[in-house]
Amino acid sequence: MPELRREDVAHVAKLARLIMSDAELDMFTHQLGQVLDHASDMNALDLDGVVATAHPFGLVNVVRDDVPRTCLDHDVVMAMAPDAEDGRFAVPRILGEAP
């Protein structure tokens, strides 16, 4: 399996929307490397032709009749929002941000 590098960890932090200090990058590179090393015991296996299992039962889509039902109260849900405006979730600007 590919070796985990510090720049990989920095890239993953960006994907995961986490800000890492230099010390954290060092620590996670070491610790995640250990877990991946342990997982390398799976490399020794011949897994060609083995079907992947993502879920114990094999997920199937569950549908119901399209009948309106009572749902959560809008005001109650919005009361938990960090910021709201006119009954909607408010966020800082989305467009025009730095790349």
Added chain:
Amino acid sequence: MKSARQTALDVQNGDTSALSVLEESLAQIYSRNEELHVFLYVDEEGARKSAAALDERIARGENVGSLAGVPVALKDNLCQTNIPTTCSSKILEGWRPPYNATVVDRLLAAGAVPVGKTNLDEFAMGSSTENSAFGPTRNPLNTSRVPGGSSGGSAAAVAADMTPLALGSDTGGSIRQPAALCGLVGVKPSYGLVSRYGLIAFASSLDQIGPLTKTVSDAAIALEVIAGHDPLDTTSLPEPSPSLVGHVEDGVAGMRIGVVRELIDGADADVVASVERAVEVLKEAGATIVELSVPEFRLGLSAYYLIAPAEASSNLARFDGVRYGLRVKADDVTAMMEATRTAGFGEEVKRRIMLGTYALSAGYYDAYYGQALKVRTLTIDAFRRAYREADLLLGATTPSVAFEFGSKTADPMAMYLSDVFTIPSNLSGEPAISVPFGTGEAGLPIGVQLLGPGRSEAQLFAGARVLEIADGRL
């Protein structure tokens, strides 16, 4: 504190009241919570109202249910309407859910009285409660030791006689391991048996809710109450709750029980000795013992520590500071999300999000996540083969008794290895139970684990009951 079963009988018969049972529970919580740090929140007012309402209904001659007046502790990743629910994370501090988890509704419908929310490893990621953002829980049996985790608070609540029943969640052993370390019965039910609606998701293909109790029959009563189909959970099995309480005394005569080498090897000598004694007890009770080796179980740990973080990294993407919980202000939305998640998540949660994001990322998906899913298939196939030779499997729940605080926190891999015996059942979606059997180092309890095929809970309770009787506790 009396068992849940006896408490419910006494309350329903009018020998005591739900209110006086609750006062006993609250008194114990207030006398020991500061020292043990079990409850993050105690809903004294709501519990008093529930108990008073039950007493009125009983006075009118109503049967209020099989958990009449039984105080219950809820792991703080289970939603209860308007009760703070944190997952022991700063990112949810102050959040109050607008709905009940289905298990909470079912407990209430059976006459139980939820008293509060218990501490856990943040987002249920851990094996000691040391990962809680609000500080660890202490093991009531020895306060220099961990209670296990992640449902450590729920286990400690029952072990400290604060409540006779607690609910936890088990993704890789998080009910069974703390049950073992605190001397309790802990059940990880079949995947789909108990609705997860209102359980804050960690790894959705593995998570199950289950009970922690002092007795096997209390666990059976509680599981009957919370099990059964729920249209609000798409992974919920289509059938009603199974009959379990009626099978607790069935015994193991004629049953084939497989003793699995990989569920024992590597455990401390005192733990191995307990499993060996359990084998003798089950044999004397009429079971046929089969020695088995299932090497695939060892690979389960590697697969689990890629699959669970992968699912967690996806599930925890919802904590972005937009709709609920913490928001750290910043000039644009991406900076806000980064600042919020960086401030809100603790180190272990970040470690797992990073691991999962890496395992799922372009270029590494096949090498890690894809391989892990194939190993999951091998584990499930290995269980199937084992169940051709045995009705139930037997092993240890944990490699050691409760360990000291700080002994594994510097080395995440050492902590992960403590889940090696419990993980296979989560990968296969099958049930398992941990039952206290004997004591080991420093007089601390040892848990023995019985595993069964899907929906074999009745046989697991019967087997656990045989061990409970032989252990001389009840």
